[in-house]
Amino acid sequence: MRRSSGEIRFLAVVTYGRTGSTTLQAALNALPGVTIRGENYGALRGLHDYVQALAETADRHHAGRPAHPWFGSARLRPDDVLTSLRSHVLETVLRPPRDSTWVGFKEVRYEPGHFATYDELLEFLLFLDKLLPGIRFLINVRDPESAARSGWWPEHDDARGALRESRERLGRAAEDLAELLGADRVVLIDYDEWVARPDVVTRAFRTLGLPRDDEAVREALDTRLAHGQHGDGSLAQAALEEGRRDDR
Numbered sequence: 661m662r663r664s665s666g667e668i669r670f671l672a673v674v675t676y677g678r679t680g681s682t683t684l685q686a687a688l689n690a691l692p693g694v695t696i697r698g699e700n701y702g703a704l705r706g707l708h709d710y711v712q713a714l715a716e717t718a719d720r721h722h723a724g725r726p727a728h729p730w731f732g733s734a735r736l737r738p739d740d741v742l743t744s745l746r747s748h749v750l751e752t753v754l755r756p757p758r759d760s761t762w763v764g765f766k767e768v769r770y771e772p773g774h775f776a777t778y779d780e781l782l783e784f785l786l787f788l789d790k791l792l793p794g795i796r797f798l799i800n801v802r803d804p805e806s807a808a809r810s811g812w813w814p815e816h817d818d819a820r821g822a823l824r825e826s827r828e829r830l831g832r833a834a835e836d837l838a839e840l841l842g843a844d845r846v847v848l849i850d851y852d853e854w855v856a857r858p859d860v861v862t863r864a865f866r867t868l869g870l871p872r873d874d875e876a877v878r879e880a881l882d883t884r885l886a887h888g889q890h891g892d893g894s895l896a897q898a899a900l901e902e903g904r905r906d907d908r
Contacts, residue, residue: 668756670795671696671868672788673766674833676826679802680851683881685766687861688798690876693761697754702769704753707745708787714738746791762870764795771826778829782836789841796844796868799834801827802851844869858882 671688673696675681688696715738721730750756756763775781789795804823834848847864854860858881862874 668760669762669869670792671762671764671798671870672785672792672795673764673798673800674770674785674830675766675768675800676771676802676807676823676830677768678807679768679800680855681766681768681800684798684800684861686883687877687880688764688865688870690880691762691865691873692871693759694871695754695756695760695763697763697765699767699769700753700765702767702774704749704788704791705784707749707791708784711738711742711745711787711791714741742790749791764792770830771822772829773822775829778832781829782833785833785837786840794845796870797834797837797846798864798868799830799846799848800851801830801848806852854881 671694673681673684673688682698685696685698688694714736717730717733718736718738721733723730723732724734725731750763754763754765770781775784785797804820804827807823808819831848834846837846844867847867849860849864854864858878861881862872862877865877866872
């Protein structure tokens, strides 16, 4: 059954590799009525470029004559395109179950290698607010030194430098989004804090207006994910150890 975007609310987990984002995804999905999908290789960036190109065409050209090089531009309606893409993302990417009141996704591809400048990063996050109106942002960071020592970064020429810049950019994005969209629309959390104190996560969820089930969140944070650590111990404890493998 097709769902209207007006019936649900949106959330994006914004982070980088080896920050516990899959754990946060599990905690979010433990909440009643919340469905947070996993990564999609930054697929929505392509939609941003598509909408931007059409908006620039519509803004600069108004040709209706068949012999004109911008023929058809007079009939472009970028807002209609955005509405259509919203339905497409809901139906084919997010696919909210009938009982979901919140839906979204997490993505780790926000490092400088994916966004050349901070302005590009902020512009994309603001585009998400247009594509998914009212979207909340849970921005998650981690100490660059600890993240760089994980198995996610061994081939990177300057992992620590990239991670330091990633952390700085996401912290700055949290401030700018709060100013532009509202303080209730974005929360910045630090892995090194919430991995030892689950209340950091439950408070963040409350700030964003999510449904509340603190017990379910704590249980999710304390449960080893199937693709995470092997051996005894909770996920939170295992996350403190170096060389974490797949839980990011």
